[in-house]
Each structure stands twice: as C-alpha cells, then as structure tokens.
Amino acid sequence: xxxxxxxxxxxxxxxxxxxxxxxxxxxxxxxxxxxxxxxxxxxxxxxxxxxxxxxxxxxxxxxxxxxxxxxxxxxxxxxxxxxxxxxxxxxxxxxxxxxxxxxxxxxxxxxxxxxxxxxxxxxxxxxxxxxxxxxxxxxxxxxxxxxxxxxxxxxxxxxxxxxxxxxxxxxxxxxxxxxxxxxxxxxxxxxxxxxxxxxxxxxxxxxxxxxxxxxxxxxxxxxxxxxxxxxxxxxxxxxxxxxxxxxxxxxxxxxxxxxxxxxxxxxxxxxxxxxxxxxxxxxxxxxx
Amino acid sequence: xxxxxxxxxxxxxxxxxxxxxxxxxxxxxxxxxxxxxxxxxxxxxxxxxxxxxxxxxxxxxxxxxxxxxxxxx
Numbered sequence: 032x033x034x035x036x037x038x039x040x041x042x043x044x045x046x047x048x049x050x051x052x053x054x055x056x057x058x059x060x061x062x063x064x065x066x067x068x069x070x071x072x073x074x075x076x077x078x079x080x081x082x083x084x085x086x087x088x089x090x091x092x093x094x095x096x097x098x099x100x101x102x103x104x105x106x107x108x109x110x111x112x113x114x115x116x117x118x119x120x121x122x123x124x125x126x127x128x129x130x131x132x133x134x135x136x137x138x139x140x141x142x143x144x145x146x147x148x149x150x151x152x153x154x155x156x157x158x159x160x161x162x163x164x165x166x167x168x169x170x171x172x173x174x175x176x177x178x179x180x181x182x183x184x185x186x187x188x189x190x191x192x193x194x195x196x197x198x199x200x201x202x203x204x205x206x207x208x209x210x211x212x213x214x215x216x217x218x219x220x221x222x223x224x225x226x227x228x229x230x231x232x233x234x235x236x237x238x239x240x241x242x243x244x245x246x247x248x249x250x251x252x253x254x255x256x257x258x259x260x261x262x263x264x265x266x267x268x269x270x271x272x273x274x275x276x277x278x279x280x281x282x283x284x285x286x287x288x289x290x291x292x293x294x295x296x297x298x299x300x301x302x303x304x305x306x307x308x309x310x311x312x313x314x315x316x317x318x319x
Numbered sequence: 320x321x322x323x324x325x326x327x328x329x330x331x332x333x334x335x336x337x338x339x340x341x342x343x344x345x346x347x348x349x350x351x352x353x354x355x356x357x358x359x360x361x362x363x364x365x366x367x368x369x370x371x372x373x374x375x376x377x378x379x380x381x382x383x384x385x386x387x388x389x390x391x392x
Contacts, residue, residue, distance in 0.1 A: 070344065070349055070365075071320070071349075119360060120353070120359060148340070152325045154322050154323060156320070157320060158320075200356045208387060208389060212335040213354050213386075214354075232358075272357060
C-alpha cells in the first residue's frame with residue numbers, strides 16, 4: 032500500500048494518547064461551537080469555535096493576520112508549537128483551521144485522524160476541565176493566498192473547464208436542496224458551478240472517521256479525472272467541507288496546485304447572473 | 320473519565336437519513352444526531368438514559384429536518 036504524500040500531517044489516536052503531556056504540543060478541538068467540547072474533550076485540549084474564533088466577525092472572511100496571531104498567542108501557541116487539530120463532523124472544522132494555519136504559515140500543524148468521533152468511540156479518556164496556558168508570542172507570515180480561491184479564479188476555472196470539485200451531497204449538487212438537511216438555506220439558487228464534478232467529501236473517509244488509504248483516494252479522485260495534472264478548486268457550501276477535501280488532495284495525495292474556494296455555494300448561489308447548472312453533472316463536464 | 324457504551328444507529332426522520340451516536344460519560348448519556356450525508360451535526364442532547372437522550376435528540380432533529388425544502392432539480 033502506498034503511503035500518503037505527507038504522512039507527517041496526520042496523527043493517530045494512539046499517538047495522541049502517548050503525547051498528552053508533551054509541552055511542545057497543543058491539542059485544539061475545533062467545532063462549529065464549543066458545546067461538544069464542553070461535554071468532554073481530550074485532556075489538555077483547548078477549543079476553538081469556528082463561528083466566532085476562526086472567522087472575521089464583521090465581514091465574511093477568514094481571520095486577519097493580526098487576529099490569527101492573537102488567537103494562537105492567546106492559546107499558548109508559539110511558532111514552534113506542534114498543533115494537533117481535531118473536531119466533530121469528521122474533522123471538517125479542524126481541516127478549516129488547518130487550511131487557515133497554512134495560509135498564515137504555521138509550520139507544524141497536524142490533524143488527528145478520525146477526530147473526536149474516533150477518540151470517543153475508542154473509549155479514551157476525556158476531561159471537562161478547561162485548561163489555560165500562558166500567553167505565547169506568535170508571529171504569522173503574510174497570508175499565502177495560493178491555497179485560497181477567489182471568485183474570479185473560480186469563474187475562469189469553470190469557463191476553461193478545469194477541475195472543480197463540488198464536495199457537497201448529491202442532493203445539494205443537483206439543486207434538490209439548498210443546504211444540508213436540517214440546516215439553514217444560505218443561497219438563493221440551487222445547483223452547482225458549471226462543469227464541476229460531484230465528489231462528496233465523505234467518500235474520502237472511512238466509517239470510523241479516518242481518511243481512506245492513498246490508493247483508495249487516488250482511485251476515487253482519479254476516477255473523476257482529478258489526478259493533480261491540472262489546478263484543482265474544491266468548494267462546498269461555506270468552505271469547511273471543502274477544506275477537508277483540499278487537505279486530502281494536497282497533503283494525502285500530494286497534488287501541488289489545489290485551492291479551497293471558501294466563498295463556495297453561499298457566494299456563487301447568490302450571485303446575480305451567475306451561470307448555474309442543475310441536475311447531475313453535464314456530459315461535457317464528465318468528458319473534460 | 321472514559322466514554323462507555325458507544326453506539327451508532329441509522330434511521331430515517333422526515334424522509335432524511337439520520338445517524339444517532341450515543342455514549343455514556345459519567346452518569347450522563349449523550350446523544351448526537353447528524354444528517355449522514357453530508358454529516359453535519361443536527362443536535363446534541365443528554366439524558367439519564369440512552370432512550371431519553373435519543374428521544375430528545377430525535378425531537379429536535381425532526382423539527383429541524385421538517386423545515387428542509389425540496390426543490391425541483
């Protein structure tokens with residue numbers, strides 16, 4: 032079996048259990064909110080809430096460089112800290128935090144394979160106390176936007192029929208629903224960006240929440256023409272599920288040019304005059 | 320403390336697949352409902368028994384899922 036292109040960015044539950052007291056390591060649980068964390072978390076872990084701590088609170092955007100620096104410093108994370116991210120929803124928001132950490136150049140950031148789900152399922156120790164760590168000094172690099180796609184790039188990618196990976200569910204892709212069942216609709220229109228391929232994020236994960244093997248992932252994406260020979264843009268509804276796929280494509284498969292379109296369907300599906308394709312992927316998209 | 324009695328079950332609620340994940344932490348049962356595909360958490364509830372935690376989670380999940388509109392694709 033082939034190993035991942037960058038196996039160093041993943042850690043196992045066993046590895047974390049053995050390193051809980053490592054002072055150079057900071058565990059961070061990343062969820063939509065911190066309610067799951069409050070119920071019980073990996074001992075020593077702190078929590079980041081995606082809604083309030085990993086997004087600008089005024090405009091729709093990621094954190095600024097200064098905000099990111101403050102978040103990490105206040106979490107007791109310095110530039111040489113090994114940051115281990117994990118969370119619920121199969122690490123969606125952990126992947127979002129990973130993507131943002133890479134935008135701001137954090138060197139050693141890793142994801143707990145299987146996330147919160149696997150830790151709990153294995154019956155490993157959890158704590159409810161909230162640890163505090165002394166404020167650290169943190170200096171982020173200028174944002175590396177080569178891993179972030181903005182609307183003009185996505186429009187060009189679609190026009191040129193270059194790989195666009197829509198990682199939402201098939202019903203969201205076809206336009207049958209505008210948001211995941213039970214969640215608020217955030218777009219005026221349903222469907223997908225023309226010429227996108229639908230490869231739901233969950234196909235990259237095993238039932239226990241871990242990532243599928245390199246060979247399985249290569250076959251999954253390769254079967255849809257996503258082989259790393261051309262620039263790839265991943266998107267979903269708000270950019271968190273596509274962070275998961277971005278992580279898979281860039282770090283597990285090792286594709287060089289992969290970007291996450293965090294504007295995602297919430298941006299595209301609200302644009303006046305934007306082309307929208309409904310139903311299953313077009314024949315042209317499949318052939319491209 | 321350690322989570323005990325971890326269980327997952329799948330069922331259909333308001334026409335949508337739902338996964339209930341439950342476990343016991345200390346004296347409390349925790350139950351989370353998610354929408355399978357895509358897998359987003361719908362609700363987390365607790366109860367003195369697994370049945371109570373699941374029932375509370377299902378009530379909220381049913382209410383939220385009932386608001387999901389299907390459009391012509």
